[in-house]
Amino acid sequence: MVSAVHSHRPTIKANNKSFKSRHATKSSIRAKNKALTQTPGKVEDADPSARKSPHQQLMSKLDRRNKARQLQQNKHKDLVKETRIFDGRKGAPRIVAVVTLCEDGDARAAVKQLLGSLELEGDVPEVGSLVTSVERFKQKLQWLTPPRDLLPTLDACKLADFVVLVLSAQQEVDPHGELLIRSIEAQGISNTTVVVQHLETIDPPKRRPDVKKSLHSYISHFFPTIAKVNSLESPQEASSVIRTLCTQHPKGVHWRDDRPYLLADEVRWTDADGLAVTGVVRGKGLNADRLIHIQGYGDFQIDRICECPTAAPAAASGDSMALDNTESAAAAVLATPTTEQDTLEDLAPEAEMQDISDAVSEVPTNMTDRRGVLLDDHHYFDDDIDAINVPYEAPRRLPKGTSSYQAAWILDEDSDASDLEDEEDVAMVDDAVDPAAPRPEDGVEGLAGPAMTEAMTEYGDDKSEMFVDRAPEQELAEIEAFRRNRGNALDEDREFPDEIELHPNVAARERLARYRGLKSLRSSKWETEEDRPFQPENWERLARIGNYRAVKNKVVSEALVGGVAPGTRVCVYLRNVPADIEKDWARGGGKVLALYGLLRHEHKQAVVNLSLTPSSEYADAVNGGQTPIKAKDELVVQVGPRRLVIKPLFSQAGGTGKNGVAKFERYLMPGRTTIATIVAPVCWGGVPAVFWRRQEGGGMELVGQGSFVNVDQQRVVAKRVVLTGHPFKIHRKLVTVRYMFFNAEDVAWFKAIPLFTKRGRSGFIKESLGTHGYFKATFDGKINPQDAVAISLYKRVFPRGSEEFRG
Numbered sequence: 154m155v156s157a158v159h160s161h162r163p164t165i166k167a168n169n170k171s172f173k174s175r176h177a178t179k180s181s182i183r184a185k186n187k188a189l190t191q192t193p194g195k196v197e198d199a200d201p202s203a204r205k206s207p208h209q210q211l212m213s214k215l216d217r218r219n220k221a222r223q224l225q226q227n228k229h230k231d232l233v234k235e236t237r238i239f240d241g242r243k244g245a246p247r248i249v250a251v252v253t254l255c256e257d258g259d260a261r262a263a264v265k266q267l268l269g270s271l272e273l274e275g276d277v278p279e280v281g282s283l284v285t286s287v288e289r290f291k292q293k294l295q296w297l298t299p300p301r302d303l304l305p306t307l308d309a310c311k312l313a314d315f316v317v318l319v320l321s322a323q324q325e326v327d328p329h330g331e332l333l334i335r336s337i338e339a340q341g342i343s344n345t346t347v348v349v350q351h352l353e354t355i356d357p358p359k360r361r362p363d364v365k366k367s368l369h370s371y372i373s374h375f376f377p378t379i380a381k382v383n384s385l386e387s388p389q390e391a392s393s394v395i396r397t398l399c400t401q402h403p404k405g406v407h408w409r410d411d412r413p414y415l416l417a418d419e420v421r422w423t424d425a426d427g428l429a430v431t432g433v434v435r436g437k438g439l440n441a442d443r444l445i446h447i448q449g450y451g452d453f454q455i456d457r458i459c460e461c462p463t464a465a466p467a468a469a470s471g472d473s474m475a476l477d478n479t480e481s482a483a484a485a486v487l488a489t490p491t492t493e494q495d496t497l498e499d500l501a502p503e504a505e506m507q508d509i510s511d512a513v514s515e516v517p518t519n520m521t522d523r524r525g526v527l528l529d530d531h532h533y534f535d536d537d538i539d540a541i542n543v544p545y546e547a548p549r550r551l552p553k554g555t556s557s558y559q560a561a562w563i564l565d566e567d568s569d570a571s572d573l574e575d576e577e578d579v580a581m582v583d584d585a586v587d588p589a590a591p592r593p594e595d596g597v598e599g600l601a602g603p604a605m606t607e608a609m610t611e612y613g614d615d616k617s618e619m620f621v622d623r624a625p626e627q628e629l630a631e632i633e634a635f636r637r638n639r640g641n642a643l644d645e646d647r648e649f650p651d652e653i654e655l656h657p658n659v660a661a662r663e664r665l666a667r668y669r670g671l672k673s674l675r676s677s678k679w680e681t682e683e684d685r686p687f688q689p690e691n692w693e694r695l696a697r698i699g700n701y702r703a704v705k706n707k708v709v710s711e712a713l714v715g716g717v718a719p720g721t722r723v724c725v726y727l728r729n730v731p732a733d734i735e736k737d738w739a740r741g742g743g744k745v746l747a748l749y750g751l752l753r754h755e756h757k758q759a760v761v762n763l764s765l766t767p768s769s770e771y772a773d774a775v776n777g778g779q780t781p782i783k784a785k786d787e788l789v790v791q792v793g794p795r796r797l798v799i800k801p802l803f804s805q806a807g808g809t810g811k812n813g814v815a816k817f818e819r820y821l822m823p824g825r826t827t828i829a830t831i832v833a834p835v836c837w838g839g840v841p842a843v844f845w846r847r848q849e850g851g852g853m854e855l856v857g858q859g860s861f862v863n864v865d866q867q868r869v870v871a872k873r874v875v876l877t878g879h880p881f882k883i884h885r886k887l888v889t890v891r892y893m894f895f896n897a898e899d900v901a902w903f904k905a906i907p908l909f910t911k912r913g914r915s916g917f918i919k920e921s922l923g924t925h926g927y928f929k930a931t932f933d934g935k936i937n938p939q940d941a942v943a944i945s946l947y948k949r950v951f952p953r954g955s956e957e958f959r960g
Contacts, residue, residue: 238720246293250313254330255321270391280743290399300743314403324351339843341406341856408840413439413750422735438716441488456726458488499758500694527669530680652875657895662902668946670906675810680721696759701863749794760866762834764859769890772823781820793840796958801829817872833955871947878942894926906944
């Protein structure tokens, strides 16, 4: 017997009739109207808020699968396109750089052991280049064995598709080897493989796995993706390395692959054609209208690009891969420059900037007539220059309607006459003079109320004291004793790194004539007209880029189309190239010669900002007592294909405020990122930058690494100086300050600058006392006797130019 289940009819659920629009929602009505107005045969997107049927959900799942399949196919097409230059026996060889990190490492022996695992032979040079054909994988490998020097190794790794790092089982990686690792990693590296030599010499044999494990732990600190350290003495592991080099897809270096580049297989020089470089185009297409950069020599124009027949793959060095003159003469011309070819001019023409340079050739004459320092965008006390030497006149009470002429005839004793006794008829006729307003000698900031002006002294008297200047000899002795006692405290505290001390005989208004005041470093407006007389000679001729990111995207997109296709073996003829390039290449020495195609505008000089993060070795040296690098010290920087000698300005990283002002830093401090500003050629994209410092013995010390930030000429690097004084007498908020200035004229000149203390109080100069630079100041609260009173002054510093590194 089946029991019936009883359920009550729901009373709170309303089943509205779907065909009645009274109960329809706005979204359903909108979807219905959209379906009525839809064009026949046209599929439009449905309302995202509409509920989907199971069939629609199934279709969207199929759409997602189709989209994922299309993305996968596009990625596969891109992969095939990138690896097409290596396909077949006639493809371009894969460049493999062999770098020894230990002193007993032998790159030549390492290459021989790798080739011997597949029974391949070749005359491997001690330093140089070798091309071998691996018939088993239908690939060609070009081995680069640079000398164990920093710059040749970096040049080889910059071009390599694969980098083989050679370790030793007998010796540890020395400091020079660690310098190579850090520099290679900083400039950008493609696929990396690690091998070890002399592992068979480790006895007993059961210790060999532990040695390999220790080496893997060490190298994983720099390259975490390394899965295994292969032994060259093992034929199985050596052949596995060769298989990886021939079959693995090189990930490349991003900044390098955005530009065309070419490794020189042959270099010829003739008086008729100039320099001709033969090699395989890699990266992007080689455009004849763009410039070519040769590292260490500069930028050059392309005369023509000719097709070069593929040479027979011979197991020899690059010297045996020369082409006959008759063969190159009959080669077809693939590309020639057009009328839009880039010029070698790195500055704007002088004719365009002539009107500007004439306007700023001399210092404005009105600068010598000014009576006060520049605060933000205004020179205080310039509105009424003659009023400074006019004695102060108290406001007078005059009858309504009295003119200035009539007021001159009214004597002070007549101001109490009967016609002035009526309070309703008395008014102030001069609206510009307010009895409650600050006096002109008190500064623009103004003074506090009567309680401030009648403040008591530190001794509690209701009457103000008479100020008496000290004798000059006594004053100098007290200043020396005060600064000598504060020396250690400043070194330990270091809260005022920009503090300077002026000699009592030096006028601050002359010593700091270029400095100005800012109420806020982040928001106060920076008046650029004041800096124009001090600009460098070619400042107005530098390239200016309004929107760096937008222009970068446009220029990089231009390089995606056109030019000689990658994988083509060509012979590039260059104009006005010195013959020393061919002689240096023929001399050998393990140095590689490469042509790097520049993008549009990458030869123009501009104000360049580079990020710089100091290395751990530099931090250890500074913490150990070594003097940190000062701004404008000479450094060597490698930015993409260029290597420059620079003298950078250091400024705070993290962006600027809305006024575009960044604070100048005197030293490269370890542990934080700094912006290095120089005048150098433009570069597009976040290209890595590596910084070194030359040593006395001719070596290079790694300073740090960073990247190319942007091109910004409007960014102001402001150098700050802090003048400090000592509270001499304190009464509540009224303080007498000394040792900041040493004459009354300096106090009057810097009167508009706001004061601050080390503990966060703010105030302003009230009036000068005597002739030795003492002054009264009012603060927003009571200050401590051990506190220091200070003002901040700023001036703009301009970056210096750069030179091509010839090393």
